Amino acid sequence: xxxxxxxxxxxxxxxxxxxxxxxxxxxxxxxxxxxxxxxxxxxxxxxxxxxxxxxxxxxxxxxxxxxxxxxxxxxxxxxxxxxxxxxxxxxxxxxxxxxxxxxxxxxxxxxxxxxxxxxxxxxxxxxxxxxxxxxxxxxxxxxxxxxxxxxxxxxxxxxxxxxxxxxxxxxxxxxxxxxxxxxxxxxxxxxxxxxxxxxxxxxxxxxxxxxxxxxxxxxxxxxxxxxxxxxxxxxxxxxxxxxxxxxxxxxxxxxxxxxxxxxxxxxxxxxxxxxxxxxxxxxxxxxxxxxxxxxxxxxxxxxxxxxxxxxxxxxxxxxxxxxxxxxxxxxxxxxxxxxxxxxxxxxxxxxxxxxxxxxxxxxxxxxxxxxxxxxxxxxxxxxxxxxxxxxxxxxxxxxxxxxxxxxxxxxxxxxxxxxxxxxxxxxxxxxxxxxxxx
Amino acid sequence: xxxxxxxxxxxxxxxxxxxxxxxxxxxxxxxxxxxxxxxxxxxxxxxxxxxxxxxxxxxxxxxxxxxxxxxxxxxxxxxxxxxxxxxxxxxxxxxxxxxxxxxxxxxxxxxxxxxxxxxxxxxxxxxxxxxxxxxxxxxxxxxxxxxxxxxxxxxxxxxxxxxxxxxxxxxxxxxxxxxxxxxxxxxxxxxxxxxxxxxxxxxxxxxxxxxxxxxxxxxxxxxxxxxxxxxxxxxxxxxxxxxxxxxxxxxxxxxxxxxxxxxxxxxxxxxxxxxxxxxxxxxxxxxxxxxxxxxxxxxxxxxxxxxxxxxxxxxxxxxxxxxxxxxxxxxxxxxxxxxxxxxxxxxxxxxxxxxxxxxxxxxxxxxxxxxxxxxxxxxxxxxxxxxxxxxxxxxxxxxxxxxxxxxxxxxxxxxxxxxxxxxxxxxxxxxxxxxxxxxxxxxxxxxxxxxxxxxxxxxxxxxxxxxxxxxxxxxxxxx
Numbered sequence: 001x002x003x004x005x006x007x008x009x010x011x012x013x014x015x016x017x018x019x020x021x022x023x024x025x026x027x028x029x030x031x032x033x034x035x036x037x038x039x040x041x042x043x044x045x046x047x048x049x050x051x052x053x054x055x056x057x058x059x060x061x062x063x064x065x066x067x068x069x070x071x072x073x074x075x076x077x078x079x080x081x082x083x084x085x086x087x088x089x090x091x092x093x094x095x096x097x098x099x100x101x102x103x104x105x106x107x108x109x110x111x112x113x114x115x116x117x118x119x120x121x122x123x124x125x126x127x128x129x130x131x132x133x134x135x136x137x138x139x140x141x142x143x144x145x146x147x148x149x150x151x152x153x154x155x156x157x158x159x160x161x162x163x164x165x166x167x168x169x170x171x172x173x174x175x176x177x178x179x180x181x182x183x184x185x186x187x188x189x190x191x192x193x194x195x196x197x198x199x200x201x202x203x204x205x206x207x208x209x210x211x212x213x214x215x216x217x218x219x220x221x222x223x224x225x226x227x228x229x230x231x232x233x234x235x236x237x238x239x240x241x242x243x244x245x246x247x248x249x250x251x252x253x254x255x256x257x258x259x260x261x262x263x264x265x266x267x268x269x270x271x272x273x274x275x276x277x278x279x280x281x282x283x284x285x286x287x288x289x290x291x292x293x294x295x296x297x298x299x300x301x302x303x304x305x306x307x308x309x310x311x312x313x314x315x316x317x318x319x320x321x322x323x324x325x326x327x328x329x330x331x332x333x334x335x336x337x338x339x340x341x342x343x344x345x346x347x348x349x350x351x352x353x354x355x356x357x358x359x360x361x362x363x364x365x366x367x368x369x370x371x372x373x374x375x376x377x378x379x380x381x382x383x384x385x386x387x388x389x390x391x392x393x394x395x396x397x398x399x400x401x402x403x404x405x406x407x408x409x410x411x412x413x414x415x416x417x418x419x420x421x422x423x424x425x426x427x428x429x430x431x432x433x434x435x436x437x438x
Numbered sequence: 439x440x441x442x443x444x445x446x447x448x449x450x451x452x453x454x455x456x457x458x459x460x461x462x463x464x465x466x467x468x469x470x471x472x473x474x475x476x477x478x479x480x481x482x483x484x485x486x487x488x489x490x491x492x493x494x495x496x497x498x499x500x501x502x503x504x505x506x507x508x509x510x511x512x513x514x515x516x517x518x519x520x521x522x523x524x525x526x527x528x529x530x531x532x533x534x535x536x537x538x539x540x541x542x543x544x545x546x547x548x549x550x551x552x553x554x555x556x557x558x559x560x561x562x563x564x565x566x567x568x569x570x571x572x573x574x575x576x577x578x579x580x581x582x583x584x585x586x587x588x589x590x591x592x593x594x595x596x597x598x599x600x601x602x603x604x605x606x607x608x609x610x611x612x613x614x615x616x617x618x619x620x621x622x623x624x625x626x627x628x629x630x631x632x633x634x635x636x637x638x639x640x641x642x643x644x645x646x647x648x649x650x651x652x653x654x655x656x657x658x659x660x661x662x663x664x665x666x667x668x669x670x671x672x673x674x675x676x677x678x679x680x681x682x683x684x685x686x687x688x689x690x691x692x693x694x695x696x697x698x699x700x701x702x703x704x705x706x707x708x709x710x711x712x713x714x715x716x717x718x719x720x721x722x723x724x725x726x727x728x729x730x731x732x733x734x735x736x737x738x739x740x741x742x743x744x745x746x747x748x749x750x751x752x753x754x755x756x757x758x759x760x761x762x763x764x765x766x767x768x769x770x771x772x773x774x775x776x777x778x779x780x781x782x783x784x785x786x787x788x789x790x791x792x793x794x795x796x797x798x799x800x801x802x803x804x805x806x807x808x809x810x811x812x813x814x815x816x817x818x819x820x821x822x823x824x825x826x827x828x829x830x831x832x833x834x835x836x837x838x839x840x841x842x843x844x845x846x847x848x849x850x851x852x853x854x855x856x857x858x859x860x861x862x863x864x865x866x867x868x869x870x871x872x873x874x875x876x877x878x879x880x881x882x883x884x885x886x887x888x889x890x891x892x893x894x895x896x897x898x899x900x901x902x903x904x905x906x907x908x909x910x911x912x913x914x915x916x917x
Contacts, residue, residue, distance in 0.1 A: 111601070113601055114603065116606075116641065116646065117605060117639075117641035117642070117643020117645065117646045118643060118725070120640050120678070120729075120730070129723070129724060131723060151721075152721075211686055212732075221689070222692060226721060226723060228721040230721070355759065355763045355764075357658075357752060357760065357764060358760070358764045358765075360659065361658075361659055371753070396494060396763055397494055397762070
């Protein structure tokens with residue numbers, strides 16, 4: 001199939017029937033609306049395009065810059081739409097909380113403005129509010145900006161009414177449950193309104209993050225007050241989900257169904273299972289039909305997963321410093337600052353295990369800098385030193401260096417630790433050598 | 439009926455259960471009174487130490503005196519082996535009178551010439567706010583006899599970048615002036631003892647603090663290149679308190695408050711107060727003028743988050759690792775977090791009346807400014823000590839506003855509705871818990887010639903509570 005413009009690929013996303021042997025919900029057909037198949041990677045492509053397309057010629061003529069409150073998928077989609085037409089996007093946000101998302105926006109050329117952290121001294125005039133900041137910026141240069149305003153623009157809802165909701169109905173007919181994450185609420189509100197016209201008994205489930213927890217792309221229930229489009233009566237139930245639960249469910253989507261979705265979709269899937277287990281009975285003579293909205297892909301959230309589940313990114317297992325028993329470390333030779341100084345000129349390798357700034361500022365003359373984390377990595381592979389050379393490890397206070405010496409001695413090296421570390425060396429009045437930045 | 443039930447430390451709870459003690463306090467000292475609990479303070483210190491002892495760097499905790507004028511809490515800081523951070527001549531006098539030696543006192547904030555003279559004479563550590571001050575300290579130190587060098591930390595500010603702002607601050611030396619500051623320190627090495635760098639940000643957003651640490655570390659390296667030897671990185675304070683038993687209750691209250699403002703529920707504010715919210719076509723927006731009552735994270739955890747944060751400029755080594763690597767001593771200046779749960783304010787009910795709009799006003803013998811910092815609404819329910827006979831009360835819940843004792847319209851102790859299990863009577867006591875952080879003294883005045891409430895220190899020791907005037911704690915037989 002040949003397309004003339006990337007925007008023609010927006011919408012008409014596939015609907016995947018999730019394998020019942022995995023979710024094991026009886027009398028339930030659970031479908032995933034795969035919004036990640038949109039060309040820029042998320043459900044927001046529909047919204048961004050719907051909000052700007054009617055006005056696009058005028059925006060281009062006036063060389064206006066898009067200005068929007070978004071730190072994620074809407075900004076990404078708007079930026080692509082802007083860039084391909086020679087326009088720019090200024091995105092305002094309290095904070096971009098996921099590193100890769102910020103990096104992608106930078107890579108695409110978006111101008112991202114992050115507001116300062118919230119003051120501890122409450123002040124209603126403090127510039128912490130994205131909406132009022134955008135208003136103020138637009139006022140400084142009237143006519144220069146075009147504000148799609150995803151949190152209040154009804155075209156956001158309409159895109160899902162005409163698009164997402166209708167597509168689902170065209171594919172599977174009447175739906176009993178619609179489950180989606182709540183950000184602007186455009187997707188659930190728009191799709192639910194359409195689906196409800198064809199099944200008044202539709203239950204719409206909104207998914208939010210638990211209080212004080214964080215799931216990218218969705219809000220906590222308390223934050224829903226900031227959303228102009230939010231209509232509480234659209235929802236049969238609003239379900240809070242923990243980030244931990246969302247991550248587990250995301251991994252299940254990935255590994256059991258092959259759906260490489262992001263954490264918001266995981267939260268949605270978890271909420272759907274929870275609600276359907278509690279509520280679903282058969283819908284007359286046919287199984288219950290439930291749809292979850294899978295809004296974006298897994299990959300931009302690697303750091304989110306890494307921060308919460310470092311073990312998923314585990315290093316190669318092997319014996320490590322942590323496995324050393326205190327008794328194995330206890331007898332390790334230490335060398336005093338005086339003795340180390342007296343070794344000058346002999347065949348020893350002095351290894352400073354601290355960070356590079358510390359090494360640059362001042363180190364034991366003649367020592368080389370190999371950071372502790374590199375050394376620990378190397379230890380599992382075998383050290384790049386000849387066993388004929390005596391090794392002296394140097395750390396801030398002589399603790400880590402002692403463990404490193406114990407470990408390398410077990411590997412057959414003649415190794416020792418500088419007793420008391422660089423602190424003892426400094427306090428003994430020994431000379432420190434500095435090395436400038438390269 | 440959304441409630442904001444306070445978190446109450448077990449020691450404070452056992453104090454409040456002792457009705458005989460409360461009666462005795464009111465009989466001896468009258469009402470209202472403020473009470474501080476030095477033992478709770480000591481526990482808060484222990485929590486910070488438990489965290490910091492787990493890292494491999496030296497540290498100093500300086501109690502930020504400005505949160506409370508209590509002499510007893512300053513003595514508790516001394517007993518716990520802390521330093522003290524003072525911000526005025528009065529606080530300095532209090533610290534010295536409490537027994538702090540000059541090497542454990544540091545001075546922050548705006549100072550002025552007369553105070554600086556004092557500081558240099560006393561040989562205190564000056565947390566320098568600006569280049570004028572740095573130059574002035576050098577000049578004053580040069581005039582000192584005895585060759586003592588004035589200890590200085592350089593407080594820096596302006597850590598934002600073009601795409602990421604940090605909160606604006608009136609304090610500190612802008613990063614752009616760092617070169618001049620370091621050059622001045624180097625030139626006046628004979629009279630200035632440059633201890634290190636410092637910042638304090640008015641936010642608990644860890645990314646702002648990480649950016650500040652990153653910038654200060656770069657300055658440490660530049661200082662070494664100039665032949666200086668900074669040994670201290672002072673990351674300030676501002677760590678939060680935990681006010682509510684269930685922080686979710688705060689969200690629920692705000693939810694009800696916003697519904698009320700949107701006309702979709704019972705109004706919960708006196709005389710149309712909006713607390714900074716604005717109603718705008720379906721959404722109630724804005725940032726309320728409240729302290730962070732929804733916080734459920736204890737103070738030391740904010741510090742842990744900072745210390746465990748990786749630094750981009752240091753190959754992802756954490757703040758704690760880089761401090762240890764560089765033999766830097768960490769200084770922190772908690773105030774609120776050290777006095778968290780360590781105080782309460784006891785007021786009396788004078789009378790109850792109904793306002794024209796039907797609102798019930800419980801009038802107290804205390805003024806708003808005596809328990810609220812900088813006119814900010816305190817979103818924590820007080821506890822009521824009903825002292826009348828059971829049959830005197832109508833036993834049904836009611837929503838009330840508390841009114842103060844000043845002849846001023848604005849003197850409402852609460853502008854938000856508070857639900858009580860039953861309406862109090864004259865002579866009942868109203869206990870505002872957890873008031874030691876800024877609430878007792880920051881804005882307290884003697885408006886309309888109403889005296890300020892006395893301050894007491896309550897100590898349980900091993901056995902029963904003893905209650906002294908605050909200034910007597912730790913002196914004659916006290917504590």
